[in-house]
Amino acid sequence: MAIFSTSPLITSGHSVSSPAPTIDIRAIVRNHGSVAAVDHVSFQVQRGEFFSILGPSGAGKTSVLRIVAGFEDPDAGDVLIDGRSMLGVPPNRRPVNLVFQSYALFPHLTVFENVAFGLKMRRVPASLIDEHVRQALTMVKLVGKEGRKPAQLSGGEQQRVALARALVNKPAVVLLDEPLAALDQQLRQAMQVELKSIQEQAGLTCVCVTHHQEEAMMMSDRIAVMHQGRMWQVGTPREVYENPRTLFVSRFLGVSNELPGRVGEAVEGAHLFQPADDLVPGFPVRIGPEVSAGRPATWSLRPEQLRMSRERPATQDPVLPGVLEKVLFAGSETKYLVRVGRDRLWEARTSGAMQLPYTSGDPVFLHWALGDGRVFFE
Amino acid sequence: MKPRSLGLNAVSLLAMLFLYGPIIVLVLYSFNAAHLSMTWRGVTLKWYAALWHDEALLAATVNSLFIALVSTVGATGLGGLLALGMEQMPHRRQQTLEGGLVLPLVIPEVMMGVALMLLFVTVHVPLGLTTVILGHIVFNIPLVTIMIRTRLRKLDPMLREAAADLGADSWQVFRYVTLPLLRPAIWGAVLVAFTVSLDDFLVTFFTAGPGATTLPLKVYSMIKSGVTPEINALSALLLVVSMIGVAGSLYLQRREV
Numbered sequence A: 001m002a003i004f005s006t007s008p009l010i011t012s013g014h015s016v017s018s019p020a021p022t023i024d025i026r027a028i029v030r031n032h033g034s035v036a037a038v039d040h041v042s043f044q045v046q047r048g049e050f051f052s053i054l055g056p057s058g059a060g061k062t063s064v065l066r067i068v069a070g071f072e073d074p075d076a077g078d079v080l081i082d083g084r085s086m087l088g089v090p091p092n093r094r095p096v097n098l099v100f101q102s103y104a105l106f107p108h109l110t111v112f113e114n115v116a117f118g119l120k121m122r123r124v125p126a127s128l129i130d131e132h133v134r135q136a137l138t139m140v141k142l143v144g145k146e147g148r149k150p151a152q153l154s155g156g157e158q159q160r161v162a163l164a165r166a167l168v169n170k171p172a173v174v175l176l177d178e179p180l181a182a183l184d185q186q187l188r189q190a191m192q193v194e195l196k197s198i199q200e201q202a203g204l205t206c207v208c209v210t211h212h213q214e215e216a217m218m219m220s221d222r223i224a225v226m227h228q229g230r231m232w233q234v235g236t237p238r239e240v241y242e243n244p245r246t247l248f249v250s251r252f253l254g255v256s257n258e259l260p261g262r263v264g265e266a267v268e269g270a271h272l273f274q275p276a277d278d279l280v281p282g283f284p285v286r287i288g289p290e291v292s293a294g295r296p297a298t299w300s301l302r303p304e305q306l307r308m309s310r311e312r313p314a315t316q317d318p319v320l321p322g323v324l325e326k327v328l329f330a331g332s333e334t335k336y337l338v339r340v341g342r343d344r345l346w347e348a349r350t351s352g353a354m355q356l357p358y359t360s361g362d363p364v365f366l367h368w369a370l371g372d373g374r375v376f377f378e
Numbered sequence B: 001m002k003p004r005s006l007g008l009n010a011v012s013l014l015a016m017l018f019l020y021g022p023i024i025v026l027v028l029y030s031f032n033a034a035h036l037s038m039t040w041r042g043v044t045l046k047w048y049a050a051l052w053h054d055e056a057l058l059a060a061t062v063n064s065l066f067i068a069l070v071s072t073v074g075a076t077g078l079g080g081l082l083a084l085g086m087e088q089m090p091h092r093r094q095q096t097l098e099g100g101l102v103l104p105l106v107i108p109e110v111m112m113g114v115a116l117m118l119l120f121v122t123v124h125v126p127l128g129l130t131t132v133i134l135g136h137i138v139f140n141i142p143l144v145t146i147m148i149r150t151r152l153r154k155l156d157p158m159l160r161e162a163a164a165d166l167g168a169d170s171w172q173v174f175r176y177v178t179l180p181l182l183r184p185a186i187w188g189a190v191l192v193a194f195t196v197s198l199d200d201f202l203v204t205f206f207t208a209g210p211g212a213t214t215l216p217l218k219v220y221s222m223i224k225s226g227v228t229p230e231i232n233a234l235s236a237l238l239l240v241v242s243m244i245g246v247a248g249s250l251y252l253q254r255r256e257v
Helices: A061-069 A111-121 A126-139 A155-167 A185-202 A213-219 A237-242 A247-252 B006-029 B046-052 B055-088 B091-106 B109-122 B129-154 B157-165 B170-199 B202-207 B215-223 B229-254
Strands: A023-032 A035-045 A050-054 A076-081 A096-099 A173-177 A206-210 A222-227 A230-235 A257-267 A270-275 A283-285 A296-301 A307-309 A319-329 A333-340 A344-351 A363-367 A374-377
Touching (some): A035 A061, A035 A076, A035 A230, A050 A061, A061 A076, A061 A096, A061 A206, A185 A213, A206 A213, A222 A237, A230 A237, A230 A247, A247 A296, A257 A344, A270 A296, A333 A363, B006 B229, B046 B229, B055 B129, B055 B215, B091 B129, B109 B202, B129 B170
Parallel strands (some): A050 A206
Antiparallel strands (some): A023 A076, A222 A230, A257 A270, A296 A374, A307 A363
16 A cells, blocks of 8 residues: 555664664564565564564564464574574474463463473473462462462453463563453553563563554553554654654554645745645645655644644644534543544544533634644655 | 243153153063063062173173273274374365264164174184274274364364473473363263273174174073063163263263363
């Protein structure tokens, strides 16, 4: 799709001069039939870092995880863990442990035996196993449940067992496959915080795959946005959210108020953006120096950057008229849907405490800081 | 409660009577004090006692148990390995083999018996205990394989991946994950194979030689000289053993882990 402009990243966005990365993925390719499920993906993860691969289902992110774990072989590229190539190394010999989306707890074993499994396979002495398992269970707050079978545990507890079963082996990397997807909303939020604190406390290096943008942003040090087998952007949650490189990244990380059109001539250090919808007047945008005027583009702005007022504000910033269509009270915040031009519905927000005295059908003015709007070329 | 018509209940009752009536009569008459089976002369256990003193019958019992034991072990081993091996095959080959597995279950058992007998005679294996055991292994393998396969296919493949991820080599995956999870199915298969072997008449009839008389063969030969209460008692005992076997197997198969 041409609209997701700009070529995908071939190398990591973060090239800090730091020690050798714990994980170094070099241009891996994985073909499923004629389709490339993973298309030249590269990234590095540093020790102690929480790295998330974020993307919609079918983006190829689980394939990346399975390639790192050793369940799938890349058709090209290399996977290095602590500087050592993992090609041809079977899953049981890799210094990584995977937390499965379905947890995959052994139903015939108790909580203790599940957590002890990895140590037992590596023939760790029984007394040490006991100590390590207890430590791991303390960390995930499951002391007292050692003798239970997985079927006797709640979803949240099963999740903790799965986590303990991985981290007890002190792997170089813990791989998390949609770790919280099976939990309900409230538990999920509590576990996000807890998972993050366990990761920091134990100094774990994590690679997490998720389709949930809020989860990725809250837990990760860095996020890679993946789509159609490629990585489109890698960066801190803030970088990726505030400076999306493509329209897809912008849309996937949150609500994006958009307007298609084209960039016109330069005016006073900016360019004039001419919307395709002739009911919407043109307004100034700021674009990079490399761009020539006249190209079709899509303009986009985050809802929290959009301001709304009843009177035309006295400002140098861009202003557009609109009609308030709906006020949606959502508890902690209120959302306002404003119609711009013929058919565009934009979203503005205020926190719940600040109820503005607007009702549906009111004419309003929308304005924003010139630098906040972004332009994506097709 | 769903209202059920009187007619439906009556038909159900008749069907059950048709199925279980003869068996109930047989068991009842095994306790009949009368020597001539047709009249009721009070309750006795003497026919059961008489079984204990019948040397030929005891020998047949020993044969039956020995054959059932050895053939069950053989069929469970081979059938279990086949089930595990089939899992590794491409889908098409699995389907072909599955068809082959069902075939012995649907062809008339007489044909199976005759075929086995002809085979043994052709390759000059004298008919006896060995040939009966081989015959029983042959018809039990499909049963065992199908039962273990059913369970195997219900196992979450992620469990084996999880074990490998945690450092288990392929033997350890089998030893600590697959095998324990298959255990109920394996014991279920053992009980069914044992029961089917104990009850089998046709294949045994064609493959048995001198000194290989089993209980069903013995009952058959006794019946030629008239139905005695002793036969009723013997059949009742066989029935109890079979029911325990089948019930145990069903219980094990329903258990989750």
